[in-house]
């Protein structure tokens with residue numbers, strides 16, 4: 001059986017993961033848009049808040065649907081369009097009062113062009129799949145569609161290059177949970193201020209996510225990059241990735257009701273002589289922390305686009321720094 005216990009530890013107590021969490025498209029669009037405007041929004045936008053069109057790509061999936069629901073609840077104008085990786089989709093998804101039409105990949109460019117005509121200040125949010133990150137981003141950049149990229153994976157360098165070259169606006173973050181973002185930001189600060197502070201230390205990393213997660217945790221990769229700057233050498237192949245529900249229940253301690261949606265991370269450091277150890281954990285149950293952060297990210301990006309800010313590429317650190325922490 002896979003041992004969750006990092007080998008280089010002097011602790012005698014078993015590793016216990018907390019059981020509780022702690023930490024003609026255009027015509028159709030015009031028609032739906034008119035209905036959406038005429039009928040009262042589900043929940044009025046909070047006083048002083050903005051409302052703008054938001055298109056969530058990946059509404060057939062868990063994050064896409066959650067973000068679409070949260071957008072409607074926050075009083076944003078949900079564009080009734082989303083996409084699938086499958087060509088033969090004949091499907092609509094009801095989110096509040098909006099009927100979202102799902103299109104296949106070949107319709108993407110035409111449909112998105114019509115969306116821009118109809119909703120020039122639209123913000124796209126992408127929660128699709130790692131292998132779609134670059135092609136989706138390339139298309140948003142080609143069309144000048146500002147986007148929030150929540151989807152992890154893909155080629156990060158190419159992603160940034162596309163945005164830079166197109167001068168499009170984008171907010172890219174593998175982690176939208178604001179408290180987790182703050183933790184990673186603290187790790188980055190430590191790495192910048194005390195490079196080499198953990199030289200010679202041994203690092204073990206374990207991450208557990210719902211079985212459907214295809215890639216390695218993007219958040220873990222970012223945290224490991226900080227440890228590397230702190231002097232730790234780490235081979236990514238050693239990361240323990242748990243996707244098996246039985247192990248998650250019995251070994252990791254994920255509450256049963258969150259087996260289908262959780263993100264538990266553990267980083268364990270041990271000094272060369274085994275006399276000192278450190279543990280960092282961030283354990284998330286459900287998805288509300290990400291949906292909340294994603295809506296803030298979309299609002300933030302919309303403001304930047306409207307004010308024609310000269311900076312074009314953002315991450316969640318920028319969002320937190322501008323006071324969205326609460």
Ligand SMILES: NC(=O)C1=CN([C@@H]2O[C@H](COP(=O)(O)OP(=O)(O)OC[C@H]3O[C@@H](n4cnc5c(N)ncnc54)[C@H](OP(=O)(O)O)[C@@H]3O)[C@@H](O)[C@H]2O)C=CC1
Pocket residue numbers: 057058059060061062063064083084085086127128129130132149150151152153173174175176177212213290
């Ligand atoms: N940044 C953050 O804070 C977070 C990031 N994530 C990341 O978001 C992504 C999605 O996660 P999650 O919702 O849990 O995954 P799901 O598997 O539940 O959903 C992904 C959906 O994307 C759709 N999809 C795949 N390819 C395309 C495409 N080319 N165009 C449009 N839709 C597509 C799939 O539907 P279909 O079969 O119809 O194509 C699927 O329903 C992952 O990369 C995950 O790591 C998740 C949580 C938080």
Ligand SMILES: O=C(O)C1=N[C@H](C(=O)O)C[C@H](O)C1
Pocket residue numbers: 152174175176209210213216217218219220262263
């Ligand atoms: O797929 C997920 O669920 C998550 N993905 C992100 C990642 O890969 O870091 C963020 C969080 O771990 C949830």
